[in-house]
Amino acid sequence: MPSRISDALKDHPVHLPHNILDLGSVKELPDSYAWNAPPLPCDRTVLDLSVPVIDLGHPGASTLIGHACKEWGVFQMTNHGVPRDLLTEVERAGRDLFSLPLQQKMRVARKPDGVSDYGVTRISSFFPKLMWSEGFTVIGSPLEHARLLWPHDRAAGFCDVIGRYNDEMRRLAGKLMWLMLGALGIRHHSEDDVTWAGPNGDFPGASAALQMNSYPACPDPDQAMGLAAHTDSTLLTILLQNDTAGLQVMKGDGSGWATVPPVDGALVVNVGDLLQMLTNGTYPSIVHRVFVTRNAHRHSIAYLYGPPSGVKIAPLPALTGPGHPALFWPVTWSEYLGMKAKHFDKALTSVRLPPPRVSDMESLTPDVNIETKS
Numbered sequence: 001m002p003s004r005i006s007d008a009l010k011d012h013p014v015h016l017p018h019n020i021l022d023l024g025s026v027k028e029l030p031d032s033y034a035w036n037a038p039p040l041p042c043d044r045t046v047l048d049l050s051v052p053v054i055d056l057g058h059p060g061a062s063t064l065i066g067h068a069c070k071e072w073g074v075f076q077m078t079n080h081g082v083p084r085d086l087l088t089e090v091e092r093a094g095r096d097l098f099s100l101p102l103q104q105k106m107r108v109a110r111k112p113d114g115v116s117d118y119g120v121t122r123i124s125s126f127f128p129k130l131m132w133s134e135g136f137t138v139i140g141s142p143l144e145h146a147r148l149l150w151p152h153d154r155a156a157g158f159c160d161v162i163g164r165y166n167d168e169m170r171r172l173a174g175k176l177m178w179l180m181l182g183a184l185g186i187r188h189h190s191e192d193d194v195t196w197a198g199p200n201g202d203f204p205g206a207s208a209a210l211q212m213n214s215y216p217a218c219p220d221p222d223q224a225m226g227l228a229a230h231t232d233s234t235l236l237t238i239l240l241q242n243d244t245a246g247l248q249v250m251k252g253d254g255s256g257w258a259t260v261p262p263v264d265g266a267l268v269v270n271v272g273d274l275l276q277m278l279t280n281g282t283y284p285s286i287v288h289r290v291f292v293t294r295n296a297h298r299h300s301i302a303y304l305y306g307p308p309s310g311v312k313i314a315p316l317p318a319l320t321g322p323g324h325p326a327l328f329w330p331v332t333w334s335e336y337l338g339m340k341a342k343h344f345d346k347a348l349t350s351v352r353l354p355p356p357r358v359s360d361m362e363s364l365t366p367d368v369n370i371e372t373k374s
């Protein structure tokens, strides 16, 4: 079994399409990008519902977060302590990177077994059409790739911003974990529950990836998909979006999509599959996707946060007991990424207890028409 996230991804190579295009200069939607069979991007059953916006400085923040995680699996947060200048700088770093000419970005194109680099989203292989987006994944230091993209001083500047942003995200993700778990009565000192938690309320050794996304303006947005519906495999994801709307989340009851509007200075937090497992299903991971528009170029940066390599995630003992059996068997993030790479939206079902019968799942093959949460 792979032990680190980078090893898990190497075992499941994703190939870049041969005909990768410079999306910013395309005037007509090519057929390979036209989603004309389900899942359709234009099924915009958009609900008039708002994802909660929570002020982290509010005395009741933990309770509000717990409620949002149960009801939605996503919320926006303000007053999160990440300096505004740093948000601006990291947003600019992403914009600078994606505005490079395609041939230059291709210098750091993902190798079939690569992890940290430029390419299409990893879930592309589950869909018959290409998505109207490009991504740059950072796991560890981006220095080697930054040096291939820029002259010395600019490469160092890019890495400095990414380094500072990663530090802030790690701090914030640890804080969020306790706010989320605190709402369920799990406290810092309960080492028996969260075995990998550090003594200072932090999570030493936590793993993470930074995913920079670019969604250029699109000549036919109704037929294009920025990012197809998926859940993140993480404990939690912290997302910075620019001022262009695009992110949509599926309301837990499957009744429709809600758009998460950009709120100046706010960060979006979404529950990932591993947190659903850790909380024994109390906090469901959220299905989300991204639509594109005709006139605006959207950028986002996702901080994907998970446990240290080797740590098995299982339902917390405090959340199981008589009448509340554990619903998932223990897995490391790497093991789970392997399952996700194989089963996509059926990965969570594949780790359910009791083990699913094949007939329950109509086999473990992915359902590429994922429209609602199963």
Ligand SMILES: C=C1C[C@]23C[C@@]1(O)CC[C@H]2[C@@]12CCC[C@@](C)(C(=O)O1)[C@H]2[C@@H]3C(=O)O
Binding pocket: 005, 009, 121, 122, 123, 124, 137, 208, 209, 211, 230, 231, 232, 233, 234, 304, 340
């Ligand atoms: C650690 C990771 C989670 C992720 C795969 C990755 O290696 C880095 C990219 C992440 C991402 C971002 C877009 C959606 C997603 C499902 C994908 O294909 O790549 C997630 C992966 C995930 O959370 O499973």
Ligand SMILES: O=C(O)CCC(=O)C(=O)O
Binding pocket: 211, 213, 227, 232, 239, 241, 246, 247, 288, 289, 290, 299, 300, 301, 302
């Ligand atoms: O761009 C967005 O808003 C969402 C990105 C996302 O879902 C991801 O990177 O996992």
Ligand SMILES: [Fe+2]
Binding pocket: 230, 231, 232, 288
């Ligand atoms: Fe995502």
